[in-house]
Amino acid sequence: MQRYLFSRLVQSVFLVFGVLLLVFVMMRLTGDPATLMVSRNASPEQIEAVREEMGFNEPITAQFFHFVSNAMVGDFGMSTRHRQPALDLILERLPATIELATVSLLLSMLIGIPLGLLAGSRPGSFWDAPARLVGLIGQTVPNFWLALILILVFAVRLRMFPTFGRETWQVCCGIELPTNSVILPAVALGVFTMGQLVRFTRSAVMEIRSEDYIRTAYSKGLHGRRIYFKHILRNAAIPLISIIGVQFGYLLSGSIYIETIFSWPGLGNLLAESIGNRDFALVQAIAVFTSIVVIALNLLTDVAYSVADPRIRYGG
Secondary structure, eight states: OOOHHHHHHHHHHHHHHHHHHHHEEEEESSSSSSHHSSSOOHHHHHHHHHHEEEEEEEOHHHHHHHHHHHHHTTTTOOOOOOOOOOHHHHHHHHHHHHHHHHHHHHHHHHHHHHHHHHHSSSTSSHHHHHHHHHHHHHHOOHHHHHHHHHHHIIIIIISOSSSSSSSSEEEEGOEEEGGGGGGHHHHHHHHHHHHHHHHHHHHHHHHHHHSSSHHHHHHOOOHHHHIIIIHHHHHHHHHHHHHHHHHHHHHHHSSHEEEHHTTSSSSHHHHHHHHHOOHHHHHHHHHHHHHHHHHHHHHHHHHOOOOOOOOHHHHH
């Protein structure tokens, strides 16, 4: 177990280094960073002053060393638009993104997993058709298009939900709980994850039902409900751990369109604003931060998967 965790930790460290290198190179491929950080009417002297202040005149290897060393201590530079440290702006917007991703994942799990279980246990039944339909919709319908339809129907026509913004309910000790303002963006963001969970759960249950040990359990006269809960559900839940972990990382890092459409004050909206404002430091910081969060989630998913299935950790 310790060897498995150590190997995954080493891989994660190399991935973080690769992310830092990729972000550093990609941001420089967009052009001279100094010209991106100033207005289009800036004089050559002003551009040169920014280049000197930010260290862009140094050799590229020295720039990368400073970038990595500063990133290791959480220093991603100052936002040219907000005049604040980039990491402070990220941490300020992070709770809204976590709230949206969490609610979206919970809705996807509450609908997708039970529907997939019903469809997988009874192929061709009444539940199989809607399960396949949900899976198809989740895989094919763009979430930004669905977001506009949800706003038009449920916010504009029916007036059941607010059209944009984030509202919270204040409880004791400064704790904030989400209100109905999170429902529409959570549904639009989670439709892909819902489709993934339905399809994967249905396929997993159908595959497990055809295994030899399930037929053996039936031949021994075991009750169908006991077989379903003890053998089918237990084995189907193991691969779901990896799917849920990966999808949560996707929800955290892939919400730029949904947050922009709903004016949700999260990291996706902040990234769109920083790109429009040509805020070089903030774009770079968000890219690195979200990548590290996804890598950390994948590491935790691997750990949870190895705990649930001993064959993983012993098999290396």
